[in-house]
Amino acid sequence: PEWYLVRVELTVTDVNDNIPEWSMIPAPYLAVVSSDAPAGSLVYKLHAQDGDEGNNGEVEYFMSDGGEGRFEVDRKNGQVRTTGLPLQRDREYLLTVVAADRLGSRSAPVVVSVVAGARPPQFTNASFTIAIPENTPEGQPFLVTPAVSFQKKPISYSLLINPSSLFSISAETGEISLTRPIDYESDQHRYLLLVRASEGLDSMSSAAEVC
CATH class of the missing domain: 2.60.40.60 (Cadherins)
Known part of the structure; x- marks a missing residue:
């Protein structure tokens, strides 16, 4: 024969065309912590979503500025916790955080305001x-x-x-x-x-x- 039929299967793979987007509510992002909180005390929970699939959509969290070493962010689950360094009573700490996927696409940075004391509703x-x-x-x-x-x-x-x-x-x-x-x-x-x-x-x- 002058021609043949062959079956071709194509798989469309996802490209990294989305960036992580923050989904915490309400905004602005506010939190409180006791000034004498022990190390490891949970302060806030970050959460971002990425529209890509697989590794492209897996999000990790980072603190890029602020906190003076008194707070740390768990890269995997986004939990913000105290490190154990002393906190000044009634002081506001501004933590700048970002979310990134496995290929390095980053969210817009946002600020989490943490007061070591009480704050209004x-x-x-x-x-x-x-x-x-x-x-x-x-x-x-x-x-x-x-x-x-x-x-x-x-x-x-x-x-x-x-x-x-x-x-x-x-x-x-x-x-x-x-x-x-x-x-x-x-x-x-x-x-x-x-x-x-x-x-x-x-x-x-x-x-x-x-x-």
């Missing part, structure tokens, strides 16, 4: 944006503004800015609702609220905007 979002229909019932929550306590204390929520006293917030849950119905034709269309999260007797607090 952190909202899960720096700001909240929401649209609500004009037929939203009075008293029905339409948004929750949760915050986390680094000291594991109860958090109390309040409104620092509340236009026309149109909104109310649950002190226990951070749920925001209307105090009366709104009308698209007669009421303004944009509102700015400022929510405060407070904890403890020392009234440590932080604030977040709702637009």
